[in-house]
Amino acid sequence: MPSPQHDPPSWTRSSVGSAGAVEAEPTAAQVIAGLRATSEGGDDLVQLLSPEGQRVHHPDFTLDVGAEELKSLYRDMTLVRRVDREANALQRQGQLGIWVPLLGQEAAQIGAGRAMAPQDMAFPSYREHGIAWCRGVDPTELLGIFRGTDHGSWDPRATGLHLYTIVIGNQCLNAAGYAMGQRFEGKVGDSATGEATICFFGDGATSQGDVHESFVWAAVYDAPVVFFCQNNQWAVSEPTERQSRVPLYRRAQGYGFPGIRVDGNDVLATLAVTRWALDECRAGNGPVLIEAYTYRMDAHTTSDDATRYRLAEELEAWKLKDPIERLRVHLVREGVAEQDFFDGVAAESDELAARLRECCEAMPAPGPERIFSQVYAEPSPAVQAQHEELLAYQAGFADAGTPDGER
Ligand SMILES: Cc1ncc(C[n+]2csc(CCOP(=O)(O)OP(=O)(O)O)c2C)c(N)n1
Numbered sequence: 001m002p003s004p005q006h007d008p009p010s011w012t013r014s015s016v017g018s019a020g021a022v023e024a025e026p027t028a029a030q031v032i033a034g035l036r037a038t039s040e041g042g043d044d045l046v047q048l049l050s051p052e053g054q055r056v057h058h059p060d061f062t063l064d065v066g067a068e069e070l071k072s073l074y075r076d077m078t079l080v081r082r083v084d085r086e087a088n089a090l091q092r093q094g095q096l097g098i099w100v101p102l103l104g105q106e107a108a109q110i111g112a113g114r115a116m117a118p119q120d121m122a123f124p125s126y127r128e129h130g131i132a133w134c135r136g137v138d139p140t141e142l143l144g145i146f147r148g149t150d151h152g153s154w155d156p157r158a159t160g161l162h163l164y165t166i167v168i169g170n171q172c173l174n175a176a177g178y179a180m181g182q183r184f185e186g187k188v189g190d191s192a193t194g195e196a197t198i199c200f201f202g203d204g205a206t207s208q209g210d211v212h213e214s215f216v217w218a219a220v221y222d223a224p225v226v227f228f229c230q231n232n233q234w235a236v237s238e239p240t241e242r243q244s245r246v247p248l249y250r251r252a253q254g255y256g257f258p259g260i261r262v263d264g265n266d267v268l269a270t271l272a273v274t275r276w277a278l279d280e281c282r283a284g285n286g287p288v289l290i291e292a293y294t295y296r297m298d299a300h301t302t303s304d305d306a307t308r309y310r311l312a313e314e315l316e317a318w319k320l321k322d323p324i325e326r327l328r329v330h331l332v333r334e335g336v337a338e339q340d341f342f343d344g345v346a347a348e349s350d351e352l353a354a355r356l357r358e359c360c361e362a363m364p365a366p367g368p369e370r371i372f373s374q375v376y377a378e379p380s381p382a383v384q385a386q387h388e389e390l391l392a393y394q395a396g397f398a399d400a401g402t403p404d405g406e407r
């Protein structure tokens with residue numbers, strides 16, 4: 001029985017060697033084919049601002065946005081990019097152990113973060129510095145994690161932002177459970193006053209069992225959760241081709257909830273689509289999957305060298321879709337902002353970078369008691385014994401008198 005629609009497209013066969021074994025390293029052609037395959041359905045991409053900075057009409061998503069809001073979106077994206085670049089430099093100078101760049105994903109994150117209402121809850125992975133910014137977390141708190149002085153210092157209840165999660169996809173289960181709780185407690189039913197959850201994860205995470213399970217649970221309990229996938233085209237060195245044979249947003253159909261692909265380098269489209277999705281969830285019509293189609297313009301982390309596995313031309317092509325430049329051109333083209341506005345944001349950005357550097361260098365190293373003090377809420381004999389063992393071990397060194405907090 002012929003079933004041509006269900007056969008994999010011909011290019012997928014080229015990724016299988018003659019012996020039938022999948023080749024370890026995708027060729028350049030395969031990577032490009034993969035990008036093409038997972039971008040099928042390009043017509044479904046919601047865009048409100050073209051890469052040339054022109055407003056685009058969309059039949060389903062309109063956004064009534066005034067001059068001040070446009071300028072503040074530009075300001076947020078620019079400041080967050082500066083936080084990112086400064087932190088990257090701090091890592092290179094030995095002040096941070098590692099940094100996870102968000103370069104290129106500013107529109108996806110500021111658009112989504114600004115769509116949230118104060119009562120909503122976000123579950124991030126480890127790259128969500130723009131979401132943290134929108135939830136009012138001071139960027140110095142992010143530096144603490146990557147300097148190793150704490151495990152996340154903000155209050156998730158006060159900020160509506162859970163702590164960063166390194167285990168890929170795990171936060172989706174937490175988010176689904178939290179959203180089920182919102183539903184059980186009767187906090188959904190009104191798009192303005194209800195509560196919703198939004199969960200951030202990557203294209204690579206979509207291959208994790210945790211993500212599948214969270215989709216199932218959220219679907220069957222109508223949980224008010226927006227699954228926000230930033231498809232930045234790469235999971236460390238693995239292209240999206242290695243995660244899916246269909247565009248990621250289409251997976252939602254199999255679980256029975258809406259999936260929508262938005263131009264993640266377009267802050268206006270991301271804001272409009274995420275607002276809609278969160279409103280749906282607060283009203284009780286969740287869950288919703290959003291795939292924000294974007295690009296990771298820097299390496300996976302500062303421990304990674306992206307030139308080892310991806311083509312320079314690919315990056316050059318995405319630079320033309322830079323999310324901040326796109327909005328800047330729009331502001332200039334429409335006469336919304338003059339040079340003094342851009343100069344002001346640049347000056348603010350310099351001040352922020354200087355403050356970050358100063359705070360980072362002044363962060364005290366935690367003493368050895370710190371790793372034991374936050375394991376359990378109540379004292380534990382086992383943890384106490386380990387603490388004493390460490391203290392005894394340290395006391396065996398000649399410079400044992402070095403006070404805690406000194407490196
Ligand atoms: C369960 C688990 N497996 C593997 C890793 C190692 N790892 C760290 S980041 C990453 C890739 C994630 O890619 P993606 O979901 O696309 O997110 P991105 O880093 O691109 O934002 C992997 C495999 C991990 N942290 N957790």
Ligand SMILES: [Mg+2]
Pocket residue numbers: 202203204230231232233234235236
């Ligand atoms: Mg990715």
